[in-house]
Amino acid sequence: MKKIIKNGRVVTSSDTFEGDICIEGERIIGIGNGFDEDHAEIIDAKGLYVFPGGIDPHTHLEMPFGGTVSKDDFETGTIAAAFGGTTTVIDFCLTEKGEPLQKAINEWHDKSSGKAFIDYGFHLMIGEINSTVLNELPSVISEEGISSFKVFMAYKNVFQADDATLFQTLKEAEKLGALVMVHAENGDVIEYLTEKALKEGKTDPIYHALTRPPELEGEATGRAAILTEMANSQLYVVHVTCQEAVTKIAEARRRGVDIWGETCPQYLVLDQSYLEKENFEGAKYVWSPPLREKKNLDYLWKALQNGELQTIGSDQCSFDFKGQKDLGLGNFTKIPNGGPIIEDRFSILYSEGVAKGRISLGQFVDLVSTRAAKLFGLYPKKGSIVVGGDADLVLFDPKIKRTISASTHHMNVDYNPFEGMEVTGEPVSVLSKGEFVIRDKKLVGKKGHGTYIKRAKYKESLLTATASLHL
Ligand SMILES: NC(=O)NCCC(=O)O
Numbered sequence: 001m002k003k004i005i006k007n008g009r010v011v012t013s014s015d016t017f018e019g020d021i022c023i024e025g026e027r028i029i030g031i032g033n034g035f036d037e038d039h040a041e042i043i044d045a046k047g048l049y050v051f052p053g054g055i056d057p058h059t060h061l062e063m064p065f066g067g068t069v070s071k072d073d074f075e076t077g078t079i080a081a082a083f084g085g086t087t088t089v090i091d092f093c094l095t096e097k098g099e100p101l102q103k104a105i106n107e108w109h110d111k112s113s114g115k116a117f118i119d120y121g122f123h124l125m126i127g128e129i130n131s132t133v134l135n136e137l138p139s140v141i142s143e144e145g146i147s148s149f150k151v152f153m154a155y156k157n158v159f160q161a162d163d164a165t166l167f168q169t170l171k172e173a174e175k176l177g178a179l180v181m182v183h184a185e186n187g188d189v190i191e192y193l194t195e196k197a198l199k200e201g202k203t204d205p206i207y208h209a210l211t212r213p214p215e216l217e218g219e220a221t222g223r224a225a226i227l228t229e230m231a232n233s234q235l236y237v238v239h240v241t242c243q244e245a246v247t248k249i250a251e252a253r254r255r256g257v258d259i260w261g262e263t264c265p266q267y268l269v270l271d272q273s274y275l276e277k278e279n280f281e282g283a284k285y286v287w288s289p290p291l292r293e294k295k296n297l298d299y300l301w302k303a304l305q306n307g308e309l310q311t312i313g314s315d316q317c318s319f320d321f322k323g324q325k326d327l328g329l330g331n332f333t334k335i336p337n338g339g340p341i342i343e344d345r346f347s348i349l350y351s352e353g354v355a356k357g358r359i360s361l362g363q364f365v366d367l368v369s370t371r372a373a374k375l376f377g378l379y380p381k382k383g384s385i386v387v388g389g390d391a392d393l394v395l396f397d398p399k400i401k402r403t404i405s406a407s408t409h410h411m412n413v414d415y416n417p418f419e420g421m422e423v424t425g426e427p428v429s430v431l432s433k434g435e436f437v438i439r440d441k442k443l444v445g446k447k448g449h450g451t452y453i454k455r456a457k458y459k460e461s462l463l464t465a466t467a468s469l470h471l
């Protein structure tokens with residue numbers, strides 16, 4: 001049945017207007033007004049914004065990590081994402097050295113197929129480069145539609161790859177049309193600093209931050225930018241946290257390097273002092289790179305305002321405080337790294353960004369949806385409101401005031417890092433491919449409605465601006 005969303009204030013990254021949206025099946029078939037309402041379901045969006053569905057380019061659902069597995073899987077994680085206004089996630093498929101890439105991809109299909117409530121794709125981790133990997137990469141793009149490769153520069157002896165691997169991955173990505181993503185911290189020096197801290201009896205959560213200083217994020221970011229320049233390739237730096245890293249990205253962009261930067265809500269609203277909370281509560285805020293000193297929060301907001309950072313990922317990687325985070329009681333290096341962010345990404349950016357006058361409505365949509373769609377081969381199918389695009393839409397009430405809490409969130413974990421935070425605005429209904437997933441703040445979607453999305457190559461996904469042209 002046709003649906004018409006009427007009287008809403010439609011907001012895209014470039015336009016804001018009063019208008020109606022006509023939906024047939026999974027697609028938007030009309031934007032404007034005066035649509036024939038016969039045999040149509042009318043949805044009144046009066047007083048609401050109609051946003052494109054959020055796209056979260058950075059999730060770790062049901063991820064084996066730190067001797068345990070992240071608590072939200074493709075069912076609970078995508079339900080929580082939908083409640084929070086996100087209609088597409090791109091999850092990191094972790095590969096194992098010596099194993100075929102396809103083995104990992106199949107494992108990720110097995111853990112997601114038939115479980116998701118919203119659409120999803122995969123990034124592929126590259127831990128080594130050898131003839132086997134090189135032979136597989138073309139079909140990873142052409143058959144699996146995976147157009148982004150992740151290289152970890154940290155987590156020594158776990159995920160970390162060496163610089164030669166990063167450089168070869170960049171060169172292959174340029175040939176194949178893939179975007180390389182990095183976790184940019186100097187993993188070797190971090191390893192040294194963590195071992196030294198433990199020897200000195202420094203075991204509390206705060207030492208997670210003190211052994212991963214911003215200088216080591218800035219150094220790795222700068223190194224990755226230079227390797228990208230040498231390889232004439234393209235780079236996306238995930239979870240940027242500090243001035244040291246932003247300046248390296250901005251300098252490279254000014255040199256014309258095709259480099260993009262992502263930050264996450266936790267780095268915009270929480271600071272390093274949270275890691276000093278009593279009774280091991282600081283463990284709730286242990287993720288990498290770590291929370292930074294307060295001055296970085298304003299610096300990151302300025303980078304979003306001036307275009308030096310272009311996207312917002314959640315870095316969803318949730319662990320219970322009791323039973324998982326407490327694996328690191330007495331030894332901070334055993335605290336599983338990550339937090340439950342997927343549900344609050346969209347609302348925190350609206351509330352702390354738009355409602356507090358830091359960013360415009362258009363910048364907000366670009367940050368939480370459109371830019372990620374363009375960089376990761378989803379645009380214009382997703383990431384905007386266009387005729388022919390998927391009817392992935394968020395009906396958002398900007399007047400609602402609420403308090404974030406684990407007692408009301410939908411993530412499958414026993415705490416929320418933003419507990420008690422007052423936010424303005426809330427998604428009230430969310431559609432994925434023309435079907436309600438959330439309606440009047442109730443889950444009405446179906447398990448398995450979300451399907452795997454094959455993504456276009458980098459730069460083939462329409463209008464991907466080169467770094468030097470668009471801030
Ligand atoms: N961020 C974090 O601490 N955990 C998830 C894996 C990663 O992104 O480094």
Ligand SMILES: [Zn+2]
Pocket residue numbers: 183238239288289
């Ligand atoms: Zn990371």
Ligand SMILES: [Zn+2]
Pocket residue numbers: 058059060315317
């Ligand atoms: Zn991550």
